[in-house]
Amino acid sequence: MRHVNIGLIGAGTIGKGVVDSIIENGGLVEERTGISIVLKKVCDKDEKILKEIPHLNGVVMTHNAYDIINDEEIDIVIELIGGEYPAKEFIINALKKKKHVVTANKALLSHHWKELFRTASENRVSICFEASVGGGIPIIRALQESFISNKIEIIYGILNGTTNFILTMMDDNGYSFEDALSLAQKDGIAEANPELDVSGKDSAHKLAILALLGFGVEISLENIYTEGIKDISFHDIICAKSWGYAIKLLAVAKRSSSGIELRVHPTLIAEGHLLSNVKGADNAIFVKGDFVGESLLYGKGAGRRPTASAVMADVVSIAKHIVYAGVEFIMPYNLLNSSASFPLVNIEDIMLSYYLRFSVTDKPGVLAKISTVLADNDISIASMSQEDRKEFQTVPVVMITHKAREGNMRKAVNAIDGMDFVKSKTVVIRIEE
Amino acid sequence: MRHVNIGLIGAGTIGKGVVDSIIENGGLVEERTGISIVLKKVCDKDEKILKEIPHLNGVVMTHNAYDIINDEEIDIVIELIGGEYPAKEFIINALKKKKHVVTANKALLSHHWKELFRTASENRVSICFEASVGGGIPIIRALQESFISNKIEIIYGILNGTTNFILTMMDDNGYSFEDALSLAQKDGIAEANPELDVSGKDSAHKLAILALLGFGVEISLENIYTEGIKDISFHDIICAKSWGYAIKLLAVAKRSSSGIELRVHPTLIAEGHLLSNVKGADNAIFVKGDFVGESLLYGKGAGRRPTASAVMADVVSIAKHIVYAGVEFIMPYNLLNSSASFPLVNIEDIMLSYYLRFSVTDKPGVLAKISTVLADNDISIASMSQEDRKEFQTVPVVMITHKAREGNMRKAVNAIDGMDFVKSKTVVIRIEE
Known part of the structure; x- marks a missing residue:
């Protein structure tokens, strides 16, 4: 029996899971891999x-x-402390000491993948990160x-369990956003400060990693809408349900003739699509x-x-390579040399259908004025x-549009929101067919 | 740029796809892997x-x-001729010549995996078979x-596209089995001789491979019901639909306290389950x-x-190992040394709910007689x-049972089918919760 020694930095929730895995299934891994x-x-x-x-x-213990x-x-070395600092310093130094690194740190990877990959490549060791996107789902591999x-x-992803849990609770049980968030926090699904999740930033971090692997193109987070x-x-x-849609926080990376679209936003998904049935804290890609x-x-x-x-x-993959292949690194870091360059599509230039909810005073002529502004913007x-x-009271008027240019939609909604019969900001939700 | 040379044996449907992939995306693979x-x-x-x-x-060309x-x-060497002979001889000889082998041949693997793996292991080369189960789905990895x-x-699998297409056509469009099969043949989804698919044998071949990897236990096909x-x-x-179920040909490998269940059969799956929504020729595991x-x-x-x-x-995985790791084989063949031994559960001993359709003469007392036989068998x-x-005409009586022992169910149905008011063999379909 050959041995591979690991060190774990960060013994919180996931770290404990790793220790449990070694205790419960270490013997099974031995049987399967030697x-x-x-x-x-x-x-x-x-x-x-x-x-x-x-x-x-x-x-x-240290x-x-x-x-x-x-x-x-x-x-x-397994890094599970999360966040950019001091995780980055720990990983860089471990790689320089010729140690393979396994990490679940999407924030770090999405900001600093180039430096991390370069350091790994220069030191001929691996950095693996299956756990950084989609939990147990083998999307990185x-x-x-x-x-x-x-x-x-x-690539379409429901990449954040917290927001999917909140939207599911709102959909299935009629909760408000606030009540669903409270429940998620009580159940340990949302953190005390849920900003990273509910703002879509966590999904954007993960989308950056998926798009890097899928399209081989360097992505800065600020380019992800x-x-x-x-x-x-x-x-x-x-309303969405009555028209046959579910609302999900969707991360989208899409290649078209004009470039690559990268965006994270609430999205109407038709009920027949598998992604519309992803419930609770589950993820799907x-x-x-x-x-x-x-x-x-x-x-x-x-x-x-x-x-x-x-x-x-990741640990077992690296261990197999160490033991059976005498290999120094398993990942060819060709991404670093990639000459691939795709234009990113500006959010104003994407073409989608839209769900619009206007809050307007119900009086004659309102619909005509809204329709005219929309028509003027194609x-x-x-x-x-x-x-x-x-x-003469405030009522919701809900519309679904045919495909339109986002820039035009923004211009139209902006104009409509300035009209005196509009009582609050129009809700705009994108639709993926 | 490093080169890896491949030879393709079998240039039919999938072989042509491999040639297309090299022509269309060879450059992409070069960029990604060097x-x-x-x-x-x-x-x-x-x-x-x-x-x-x-x-x-x-x-x-040869x-x-x-x-x-x-x-x-x-x-x-890529082997894509299918079937046991002469594919087996070709693969064994290629392995002995120290060539890595990639194959999609589930019939061969399910019958002869041990000899193939042993030969690969002895010659320190790989045999890879991602394409043998679930087409492009990365279930083997x-x-x-x-x-x-x-x-x-x-492991639950919808592993055969032909039968799933037929069942979908019956469900969505009201086709008979025969008409759905004809359509599948016309569309190139079913072969001229569809026996291997519709009999469930193709699914059993694939289940044997998945169970081998999942449970590490040697499986002979005759042990799969x-x-x-x-x-x-x-x-x-x-009828199934009216009770909220879809009927799918399901391959099941399940570990319980009494051993491992291995079976392939039509199965009622509740409509909420993701597997019930797998349509057409798609597969899911x-x-x-x-x-x-x-x-x-x-x-x-x-x-x-x-x-x-x-x-x-598989080709690119092996190529990466050849070029970057100087590796001779990437798969530790520990399955060969596995001491794991699980009792297989006899089909008579499994506990499931059942869908039963009796064809009976409608006369007083029939239901009482059926119910009595069922009750006598728990x-x-x-x-x-x-x-x-x-x-006094023949009518269908349809039932769903609570969980019962398969052996008891067979005994009961056998007894009922012998009664004079039963006009044709009772249809029995298992239910997975």
Whole structure:
């Protein structure tokens, strides 16, 4: 039996899951691979967290990450502290010490992948990050290996469990955004500060990683148009449903003749589509490649055990390479040399259908004025409903448009929102067919 | 740029897809990996088929597989002729010549995996087979790598596109089995001799491969209970639907306290479940692991381009190992040394709910007699319907039972089918919750 030694930096939720995996299924991994994964050291700055880790035979607990990074016997460092700093310094130094690194840190990767990949490549070691997107869903391997001979045309992802849980609660149980968020926080699905999730930024971090792998193009986060779910009301969910749509926070990377679209925003998805049925904290990623066609990977997008499953997949992959291939690194860092350059499509230039909810005073001529502004901007209405006629009171008028240019839509809505019969900002939600 | 030379044996549907992939996306693979995949020789026994292959620069066409197997310059042999013979001889000899092998041959693998794996292991080369199950769906990699630190608890698969297409046509369009089969044949989805597909045997071959990887246990095909879809009528599909179920040909591998269940049969699946929405020739595999939880992989289960995508994933994986790792083989053949041994659960001992359709003469006392036989065998009825009362004519009586032992169900149905008021063999379809 060959041994591979690992050190774990960050023993919080997912870190504990990794320890559980080694305890519960280490023997199974030995049977399947002939390799024993040995946890040598665990580091956390928090004494209380370290105390909760089962004290396995011979495992050293430490508060100092450099006890792991400088340990000559450790082959693989797992970084699970999250956030950019000090995680970046720990990983860079581990790579320089010729240690393979496994990380779930999407914020770090999406901002600094080039520096991380370059350092790994220069030191001829691997940095693996299956756990950074979609929890236990094997989407990173799918893009890096399974779909490698495909031109990727579309990636659609429900990449954030918290927001999908909130939208599901609103849809299934009629909760308000605030009540659904409170429930998510109570259940440990949302963090005390949910900003990163509900703003769509967490999804944007993950989309940057997927687009990098799928399109081989360097992406800065500021190029991803990002809109969160805070403005979605129960009313919008009900209206969308009555027209056969579910509202999801969708991350979109799409290749077209004019370039690549990258965006994260609430989206109406037709009920027949598999993505519309992704419920609760689950995640799903839809990929269309020119050979493989339409594929969907679905599963638990977060949580201790699913994410630990992805971390351990990377650990075992690296371990197999260390033991059986005598390999120094498993990932060719060709992304670094990529000459690929695609224009990014400006959000103003995308063409989509739209859901619009106007809050207007119900009086004669209102609809004519709205329709005229839309028509002047080349926007045509596909369907319209105004449920409760209450003359001279504020009522919602809901429309679905045919495909229109986003820039025109913005101009039109801006003009309409300036009219005196409009009582609050018009809600605009994009539709993916 | 490093080159890896490949030889293709079998230039039919999928073989042509592989050639298309190299022509269309070879440059993309070079960009992504730094490796040029060079098609050196193509073999097919059929001159007409060879003539249809685009004659690329320098590619040698041959009728003799040994022109490829004995070529010292070829690194990877792709076998796509299908069937057990002569494919087995070709692969064994290629492995002995230290060539890596990529194959989509589920019939061969399910019967002879041990000999193939042993020969590969002894010669320190790889045999890869992502394309053997689920077309372009990356299920083999998921089980071998992504879920490697999971105890697999359940694998449910819709693994045969032909039968799923037939059942979908019956469900959506009210076709009879025969008409749906004819349409499938006309569309090139079913073969002229559809026996392997409609009998469930093709699904059983694929299940054997998945169960081998998931449970690490040697499986002979005769241990997989296999039942096809020929006896499913439109009437059953309508009845199932009225109770909220779809009928699918499901391959099941399930671990329980008493052992492993392995079976392929038509199955009622509740409409809320993702597997019930897999339409047409698509495939999907649901995997439950003790860490990753419930996962679903969905996509095109067959066809030229999706299957070629899976073949090329294996080719590129091996090529990366050849070029970057100096590796001789990437798959640790621990399955060969596995001491794992699980009892297989006898089909008579499984516990499921059942859908039953009796064809009986409608006269007083019939239901009482049926109910008594069921009760005597510990089978209780969950719901029942008898649509058209036509006294003294033959009518269908449809029931769904609570969970019962399969052996008891067989005994009961056997007894009932012997009664004089029963006009034709009772239809029994299993239900997965």
